[in-house]
Structures are given as C-alpha cells and as structure tokens.
Amino acid sequence: MEKISQKEFHSIKRLSKNYIGLTAEKTINVVSCNTGKEVFVSDKLSNMSESIYNQETKKLLVYNTSGYAYLYQLPDGKRLLPKIYLKQSDIWSEQIIWEGDFCWYPSFRKGIYRLNTRTGEVELVVKIKGENVTHIVQDKNNILVFTSPKTKNIYKQREKVIRYSYRIEKDGELKYQYRKQEEDYCKICFIIEDVNKKKVIVATSSKKRVEGDSLLYCSDGHLLNIPVNNRWKQGEWWYNRELQISEQDNRMIYVDEHGYLCITELYAENIIKRNRLDKYVYDILYIPTKGVLILTDDGVYEMREA
Numbered sequence: 001m002e003k004i005s006q007k008e009f010h011s012i013k014r015l016s017k018n019y020i021g022l023t024a025e026k027t028i029n030v031v032s033c034n035t036g037k038e039v040f041v042s043d044k045l046s047n048m049s050e051s052i053y054n055q056e057t058k059k060l061l062v063y064n065t066s067g068y069a070y071l072y073q074l075p076d077g078k079r080l081l082p083k084i085y086l087k088q089s090d091i092w093s094e095q096i097i098w099e100g101d102f103c104w105y106p107s108f109r110k111g112i113y114r115l116n117t118r119t120g121e122v123e124l125v126v127k128i129k130g131e132n133v134t135h136i137v138q139d140k141n142n143i144l145v146f147t148s149p150k151t152k153n154i155y156k157q158r159e160k161v162i163r164y165s166y167r168i169e170k171d172g173e174l175k176y177q178y179r180k181q182e183e184d185y186c187k188i189c190f191i192i193e194d195v196n197k198k199k200v201i202v203a204t205s206s207k208k209r210v211e212g213d214s215l216l217y218c219s220d221g222h223l224l225n226i227p228v229n230n231r232w233k234q235g236e237w238w239y240n241r242e243l244q245i246s247e248q249d250n251r252m253i254y255v256d257e258h259g260y261l262c263i264t265e266l267y268a269e270n271i272i273k274r275n276r277l278d279k280y281v282y283d284i285l286y287i288p289t290k291g292v293l294i295l296t297d298d299g300v301y302e303m304r305e306a
Contacts, residue, residue, distance in 0.1 A: 080117075
C-alpha cells in the first residue's frame with residue numbers, strides 16, 4: 001500500500017470515466033484518472049459535502065450540507081451561476097438525477113424538487129399526499145419514486161413500499177405513468193452506485209424479517225432479488241460509505257468493523273484480499289484494473305491490484 005498524498009480528504013467518488021472527486025473540509029478537488037493531476041479545485045465553502053458531474057454538458061454541481069450549491073464548467077472551473085439554494089439539506093449525490101438542463105432530487109416529507117441548471121430556479125414538481133419519498137432511481141427516460149406511508153410513530157415498521165413511475169419530458173416536466181404497491185419489501189435502507197454508475201438498492205425482505213437479508217438491484221425498472229454475503233449481517237459497517245460494488249468484476253470492496261480492507265466475491269464467501277489498515281478510514285474508491293484508493297486521517301493511500 002503506497003501513500004500518494006499527505007492531504008486529508010473525507011470522501012472520494014468517481015465522477016466520470018475521466019474524473020474523480022475528492023472532498024475536503026471546505027473544497028472539492030477534481031483529479032484526472034489518467035494523469036493523477038488536479039484539474040479543478042472548488043471555492044472554499046463551509047460544510048462541503050457532495051458533488052455530481054454531468055459528462056454530457058461537462059458541468060459540476062457542488063453543494064454543502066445546508067443545501068447551498070455552486071455550478072461550475074469543467075475543465076476550466078468557471079462558475080456559471082450565483083449561489084443556488086436547493087431547498088433541501090443532506091442530499092446524496094446518488095439520489096440526484098441529471099438529464100440535460102435539469103436535476104431532480106427527493107425531499108423526504110415534501111416530494112421531488114427540480115433544479116434548472118440554466119437559470120438556477122428550484123421548484124417542487126411532485127408532491128405525494130400521505131406518503132414520504134424515500135428514494136428516486138433513474139430508469140432510462142423514467143424516474144422511479146419509492147415512498148412509504150406517513151406515520152407519527154417513527155419506530156413502527158413500514159410494511160409496504162410504494163413505487164411510482166414518471167416519464168421525463170423534453171421540457172423537464174415529469175409525466176405520471178403508474179403507481180404500484182410492493183408487498184414483499186418493508187424497508188429500503190439506501191442506494192449506492194456500482195463502479196459502472198449503476199444503481200444498487202439495499203433493502204429488507206419482509207418475508208424473512210432479517211435486516212440486510214437481500215440486495216435489490218434496480219435494472220430497467222425491475223427489482224431483482226440478489227442474495228447477500230453473510231458478512232453484511234455481522235456489523236453496522238455496511239451502513240457506512242466505505243463500500244464499493246463492481247458487478248462487472250464480481251467484487252465487493254469494503255472496510256469491515258475491525259478496520260480491515262476486504263475484497264470478496266460479490267455473491268460468495270470467498271475473500272480475495274484482506275489487509276489490516278491501522279488507520280481511520282473516511283472512504284474508499286475502487287477503480288477496475290488500477291486498484292483501491294483509501295482516504296484516511298493521515299492522507300491518501302493506493303493499493304494496486306495484484
């Protein structure tokens with residue numbers, strides 16, 4: 001394992017085939033995957049948390065935990081708009097759908113907001129009465145909206161997941177298509193992206209009543225039941241962000257509760273590699289054919305594939 005940077009970063013993500021984004025306390029650095037050199041550093045902002053990149057328009061949206069955002073044009077880094085207020089805090093970049101000039105993202109109690117990246121205008125475009133929006137997922141030209149019934153008792157187990165479908169129109173409008181009630185699944189925990197930018201949903205099966213029992217992969221609008229490695233049940237580490245999935249390479253890369261970096265086969269128990277880190281790990285990024293980048297409290301490390 002080789003140390004490649006002394007600077008402390010808190011999160012790392014693959015923005016596109018050519019770029020990765022490194023988040024520090026007040027800045028986001030964009031680095032070329034080909035050369036390893038910085039191509040852009042954002043303005044200094046407080047509570048910097050996330051970024052999302054549109055490869056088609058080469059625009060980068062950077063935002064903080066309070067829901068304030070800035071829009072930049074890469075690779076020159078020119079700021080395109082004044083500060084944008086997204087009207088929603090703590091948005092996961094995996095929950096933002098960006099098509100053309102519009103971004104859609106969920107608000108748990110309100111619905112779905114839309115950001116016009118040309119004007120900076122933000123408006124609530126979908127409001128579902130009596131239900132909380134938990135996740136949204138893109139399926140080609142559609143947006144799948146997952147909701148759960150509102151309840152005053154936050155500890156009550158939700159028995160149903162309700163799925164809506166909206167078609168993305170050319171003018172950025174969302175056209176309602178259908179509503180389905182999924183009886184088999186009682187809770188969606190979170191959504192992650194595999195290394196090829198596919199959406200993966202981690203959920204709970206109501207039939208077996210074991211949390212973390214099944215991994216639901218959303219592909220072309222269909223939910224497929226995929227068995228999960230038993231190690232997912234041995235701690236709370238899988239709630240964290242130190243997790244990478246590559247369906248193409250059939251690998252799952254994560255930091256377990258004992259501080260080991262583990263590479264396993266996705267649908268089996270076989271451990272391909274296990275390394276003791278002895279450092280506090282903020283985040284990891286797996287790049288096929290290159291290796292794993294590890295963000296720790298004393299810098300950035302690279303573990304190359306054998």
